[in-house]
Amino acid sequence: MTARLDEFLIGVRHQREWGWLVITYLFLGGAGAGLFLISLYIDHAWAGVLGLLVVILGTLLLFLDIGRPERFWRAFLRPQTSWISRGCFFISLLIVFGGVHLASQLLGPGFLRWGSETFLGEFSKAAAAGAAILVMIYTGFVLSPSPAIPFWNSALFPIIFFAYSLLAGIDFLLLSSPVLPGPSVDLIFLEKTQTYLGFACLLLILSHLSVMSSSAVAARESIRLLTRGRWAGLFLGGVIGAGLVIPLLLAWPIVGHEVRTIFAFTAALALLRLFGDYLFRFLVIRVGLYDPLL
């Protein structure tokens, strides 16, 4: 292990503790929960299965990231103060209640004593939906409460993470729709939803940048890195341009009109948005900076 030179300098300091495993978890965990949530709305059990699998895959990455994975169960011990601890409960609840709900739907009423129309069936569905929403939101709370990194210290973060998670979840559904068993997916409805969601994400990101531009030194440096510095190309070109503006401009003509669309078109837009979503989470973690101590 070697120490970095900037560890010995007074000035703005980069966070280097969380890397691509955490970034990919943020992406997959949010996208999987978003996919599960939309699957409940459109009543598509196989999309829900895919959503849970994506959440589980993302969670496995977290296991790889922590220093002592064999002690993971200890992360459940402090839900009264720690958002990571709360997140462990949210993910567990999503997997358990989501699994029960999907089992009752896919394996038929003979598998469980209750059917999906009974109180217990409705309860497991509602609990799974609630857990999915919490999984989409809590990562924003993991980042936002700490005053250490001013760019993350924003009440908008949980909302942005929720919107981006739903956006990514629907994109996963759009891309997987040709191979998913079960009922066909209404591509036009989903694409219209994505247009509104993409617009909301754009407004939320611009609002966050606006708020942070008058915040602490480190937050202003984060914005400089994103808009004029090292990461400007990826942020402006990838997150804003390819991930939000281009899909919005291309999809806008179908909003409010009953038009036919083709899978290749929606798939291309979904890929652009997913690219932007991953980049967004990557850059949020990368531009996490600590205020100078003096």
Add this chain to the structure above:
Amino acid sequence: MARYGMAIDLGICIGCNACTMACKAEHAAPTGIFWGKVLEKEVGKFPAARRIFLPVLCNHCKNPICMEVCPTGATHKRGDGIVLIDYDMCIGCRSCMEACPYGPRAFYEGNGNYYPGQQTLFESAKQDFPEGIVMKCDFCVDRVDQGMDPACVQTCPTECRVFGDLDDPQSELSRLVAEKKARPLLPEKGLEPSVFYIGG
């Protein structure tokens, strides 16, 4: 019950890093990991340019955000205000490192011996860290429990560090903090650190 703290006079510190080395010797911190260190910065312009020094360590905050975000309870605070990490409970999630604005914590991935693959006699006698955990300054808790000052305080050749009880208004530390208008780092973060700085 005491609340331990420290004052560091930046007007006296000469940036010799004796504290850094004393800390390494006391705790045998792995290669590349420093529980305490001296930051520096060049200020002013030639011919009036100079370097300023800032010795840093865990601030043992009264409201430790590291303890709040820790999902396992590994980070805990003693009654005397010293914030410690239980290595047997730490899972190495590094959320404490993200949450602390002062940067004193380090993640130990393992293989921190000076000679790769083998421990020196000193390391085998002093190092008892498991791999994959977070570590930091513990105010030399073993020394403090025996009535001694932390190693950095005892070693400083300029005596710029004073260790003591912040809750005792008669202690040298409390008097220094009051008389010299000592301030903690980043007080606006609301964590109420127990390490104060004079001048600078």
